[in-house]
Amino acid sequence: MLELYHWAPNGPWLKPLIVLAEKDIACTLRPIDVLSFEQYGPAMPAPSLETRLNLEGEGPLLVHDGRQITESFFMCEYLDTAFAGAALRPSHPVTFNRMLAWARFINEVFMPGANTLGCKQFLAPALAGKKPPPGSIERISLPFVREGWMRAYNGDYSETLVAEGRRKVGIAVKRIEAALAEGPWLLGKDYSLTDVDAYAICRSLPLLTPDLLEGHPRSADWMARMQERPAVRKALAVGNWQRPDTAFAPGPEHARWG
Amino acid sequence: MLDIYHWEPNANSGKPLLAVLEKGVAYTSHFIDMLAFDQHKPEYLAVNPNGTIPAMVHDGTLIQESTAMIDYIDMVFSGPPLRPSDPFELWRMRWWCRFFDQYVGPSASQLGWSTFVGPMVRQRDPEALRAAIERIPLQERRIAWSKAIYGTFSAEELAESRARLLSGTLAIDEALSSRDWMAGESCSAADLAGFMMLFGLPMMFPEAANDTRTPHFMAWLRRVGQRPSVQSALGKGTGRFAERFKQLLAAKGA
Numbered sequence: 304m305l306e307l308y309h310w311a312p313n314g315p316w317l318k319p320l321i322v323l324a325e326k327d328i329a330c331t332l333r334p335i336d337v338l339s340f341e342q343y344g345p346a347m348p349a350p351s352l353e354t355r356l357n358l359e360g361e362g363p364l365l366v367h368d369g370r371q372i373t374e375s376f377f378m379c380e381y382l383d384t385a386f387a388g389a390a391l392r393p394s395h396p397v398t399f400n401r402m403l404a405w406a407r408f409i410n411e412v413f414m415p416g417a418n419t420l421g422c423k424q425f426l427a428p429a430l431a432g433k434k435p436p437p438g439s440i441e442r443i444s445l446p447f448v449r450e451g452w453m454r455a456y457n458g459d460y461s462e463t464l465v466a467e468g469r470r471k472v473g474i475a476v477k478r479i480e481a482a483l484a485e486g487p488w489l490l491g492k493d494y495s496l497t498d499v500d501a502y503a504i505c506r507s508l509p510l511l512t513p514d515l516l517e518g519h520p521r522s523a524d525w526m527a528r529m530q531e532r533p534a535v536r537k538a539l540a541v542g543n544w545q546r547p548d549t550a551f552a553p554g555p556e557h558a559r560w561g
Numbered sequence: 562m563l564d565i566y567h568w569e570p571n572a573n574s575g576k577p578l579l580a581v582l583e584k585g586v587a588y589t590s591h592f593i594d595m596l597a598f599d600q601h602k603p604e605y606l607a608v609n610p611n612g613t614i615p616a617m618v619h620d621g622t623l624i625q626e627s628t629a630m631i632d633y634i635d636m637v638f639s640g641p642p643l644r645p646s647d648p649f650e651l652w653r654m655r656w657w658c659r660f661f662d663q664y665v666g667p668s669a670s671q672l673g674w675s676t677f678v679g680p681m682v683r684q685r686d687p688e689a690l691r692a693a694i695e696r697i698p699l700q701e702r703r704i705a706w707s708k709a710i711y712g713t714f715s716a717e718e719l720a721e722s723r724a725r726l727l728s729g730t731l732a733i734d735e736a737l738s739s740r741d742w743m744a745g746e747s748c749s750a751a752d753l754a755g756f757m758m759l760f761g762l763p764m765m766f767p768e769a770a771n772d773t774r775t776p777h778f779m780a781w782l783r784r785v786g787q788r789p790s791v792q793s794a795l796g797k798g799t800g801r802f803a804e805r806f807k808q809l810l811a812a813k814g815a
Contacts, residue, residue: 352732352735352736353653353656356660356664356732358656358659358660358663358664367649370649372649372652373656374655374656374659377652377655377656377659378652380651380652380655381648381649381651381652384648384651385648385649396632396633396636396637397622397624397633399632399633399636400624400625400626400629400630400632400633403626403628403629403632404625404626404629407626407628407629407662410659410663411663412701446721446724446725474700474701558663558667559667559668559671559718559722
């Protein structure tokens with residue numbers, strides 16, 4: 304039995320939905336309303352140690368025969384390793400190394416950068432004037448995730464934080480453009496989990512940082528090709544969201560060394 | 562032909578070293594003196610334009626990212642596997658590598674820098690230091706190095722690091738209360754990476770890691786520490802890291 308607890312098809316939630324569709328894996332989808340803190344409520348299985356320590360911030364939970372799998376990129380690697388279908392991990396060790404390097408960069412730099420901007424632009428206005436439901440924040444074990452929620456409730460995004468988010472998105476856009484010079488995909492000739500990983504975060508950039516996307520034709524072409532993939536279309540249609548690209552909740556923390 | 566460019570067998574530099582020692586892979590060691598900023602000198606930038614250590618060159622191809630280097634070594638060379646074959650245990654290995662590398666590791670190194678390395682480096686000529694920072698190719702690394710060198714960590718940041726290490730060591734201890742290794746049935750990349758990030762913690766921050774508070778964590782550090790690979794990397798040295806390693810093993814059963 305395979306179950307995916309997920310929110311809108313955007314960011315971390317979009318990644319496993321794409322991989323499930325790419326590999327045609329049968330999975331019971333269990334939508335969760337993250338803004339109502341259902342991910343910490345009785346709808347969920349009792350969390351394992353790793354699930355409790357949600358390093359990714361808010362993100363999907365995969366349950367496979369009772370075993371819990373978190374962290375969207377590693378969840379995708381798990382799906383690719385544990386299930387048949389076209390392999391989305393490169394077999395060449397050098398390319399595999401690049402995939403892992405991208406995963407770290409996306410998780411430590413790109414995701415926190417884009418997430419900060421997305422929470423400011425979409426989550427904070429949605430929560431304006433509201434208070435967290437009683438007991439909800441206290442149930443979150445990692446302090447930076449609690450702080451992420453309170454920052455959104457208070458609309459407390461300093462100029463420094465926003466500039467930091469934009470700086471990191473800018474680095475990511477440039478890195479993607481450079482990688483696609485050898486394209487057509489981020490790791491070269493083959494489509495891979497790295498495309499899924501980066502695209503899931505890139506999808507909101509036209510809303511968050513349109514100016515930073517300008518002058519990057521290869522990235523624009525890659526985004527369009529991603530969008531056309533049947534698996535991506537299928538994933539984006541999950542839940543009939545009007546604008547899934549506006550769905551944000553506190554994500555991974557900004558790396559402390561910059 | 563495998564060349565590894567590394568500093569002391571501590572934190573990131575130690576990871577590829579343990580991986581090749583575990584698998585018995587022949588390699589050429591290139592010691593890069595991080596505190597002399599060797600990693601930003603032209604000779605090294607010719608090898609790794611990013612100016613980060615460790616780095617590895619295998620048959621002419623540059624391989625980066627210390628934890629991912631363990632995967633690379635495991636994929637390319639024969640010898641005992643360093644990653645579980647079961648997909649769930651592999652996931653668990655990834656999860657703990659991320660916990661070590663991104664969650665507790667940076668806090669441990671922040672403590673190390675603020676108490677030891679930072680003050681030592683700051684004794685050098687200020688102009689030379691500033692020039693050294695200017696030469697760092699990656700902006701992220703320039704920020705990190707100036708934080709490290711000038712000790713611009715706020716009291717709040719250091720308190721957060723300590724709090725994180727206090728809770729992080731309890732989480733690791735909880736994980737190890739029901740198994741010997743972080744993932745799978747034998748020593749994997751998660752054990753090697755975790756050990757390298759944290760073996761100095763019982764000496765550096767004994768309130769967080771000691772035999773009473775975190776017995777499973779301590780037993781695991783010593784279990785990994787007894788491995789021939791770790792003995793070979795750390796057992797013969799005389800420097801600060803070898804000294805910490807000796808203290809860790811000497812405290813056994815104390």
